[in-house]
Amino acid sequence: MKALYPIIFLLCSVPFALADGLPELGDYSATVMSPLDEQRIADEIMRDVYASNQVLEDPEINDYIDGLGHKLAENSSDKYQQFNFFVVKDNSINAFAMPGGVIGVHTGLLLAAKNESEVAGVLGHEIGHVVQRHLARMLAKQKNDSVISMATMALALLAARSNPQLTSGALVTSGASAIQKQIDYTREHEREADRVGLQIMADAGFDAHAMPAFFETLQKGTRFSEGSAPAFLRTHPLTVERIADVRNRVEQGSSFRMVQENPEFQFVKAKLLSNIGTADSAINLFRINLEENNRTNEAAQHYGIALAMLRKNDLPGAAEEVAWLRKNAVANAMIETLATRVAVTGKSPAVAEQQYLDALRHYPEYRALIYAYADHLLASRQGGKLLQLIADKQSRFPDDPYFYELKARLYSMQGNTLLMHQAQGEAYARRYNLRGAVEQMDLATKVKGGDFYERSIVEARLKQLRQQLDDKKRD
Incomplete structure (x- = not known):
């Protein structure tokens, strides 16, 4: 996660007290759906997210949202909750949270926001849904003991929340509309998420006034028909009372603060x-x-x-x-x-390479630069340098699938079929596609050639992935 620009406070502020009165969940949330169940559902969702064409593949924008999201999440009450933040290519103004800490943000919301604090307010709200385990509790009310069935329901909800008007597509099921109505957020859940989100964004150093301001902007733009309302309003219903409650909490809980x-x-x-x-x-x-x-x-x-x-x-x-x-x-x-x-x-490959190296000296962990330099090395067939670059950067980004995809392309160019399948399998595993990972590792074991060390690694990894896939099937 790349570093964000520091938020500089020009005036001191008193601590917020915005989350008073939130329910103590105690052991209840763990009984309706275990954290392990939630993580399995999250893996299912992320597999389909990666497989869809809805995800924005831009390392700069994705790393920005990931950095902003984790900065907020670090100030939540649940320090152990893992989060996956990603950007959806959709012009509608929306964001959504799913079990296991999966949070999506539409490009339309980023374009509609006037400043970073407004985006932080929406992300804080969605993080509030996760740490209060609203979706886990609502899914459990369906009284279905199958985690896979819950994952299917969650995927349908992902489609419905991402684009409430969709009727077909990679993530949509025939029951999406009905599921949307069955497990839609309750008004109380929305108020809870507002209160938690305000506390989170204030503790993270953002201007909490931005949350009610953004809500009011959305509401003013749609006085109107339900069909003209932004998707965020349809999936997170706003009322005058709710906005007033948020604004009152901000005014009561903070002194004036100017955020750069x-x-x-x-x-x-x-x-x-x-x-x-x-x-x-x-x-x-x-x-x-x-x-x-x-x-x-x-x-x-x-x-x-x-x-x-x-x-x-x-x-x-x-x-x-x-x-x-x-x-x-x-x-x-x-x-x-x-x-x-x-x-x-x-420019010539030599001149281009020096430009990349100069830039990386200033920003050695900036993924957009790393990817661009890696693509350059692959295009100029500098395989040794590419593998060294990947080895250096994987210590910082061990689960980045793109590094493995680059290796697979390099090995394909070199005619090394065993290592090509192995690298592609690792890429699939990091995109939550266990079935694809097993298939690729299995193909790698069937390739003739390769030394004893390489084959042993592939066979051990295949056994491990098969076990993970079997465990998932049993669940």
């Missing part, structure tokens, strides 16, 4: 906007923003223009924007990654 804006959030928004519509329309939008906003988020607008320039292969234009950023903006990893992309385009 995190520029990375605006860069994330600009990156999303740069890929909407044509490159020219995106450039025009950013230039209009520069004219109208009087230097508000100025650096992010130039960043977005540079990305859109790259889309249309205008390297001189992109380079000009990068030069402006390096002169006028505070240095950060997103700017350096963009600058490296512009610098290496069309």
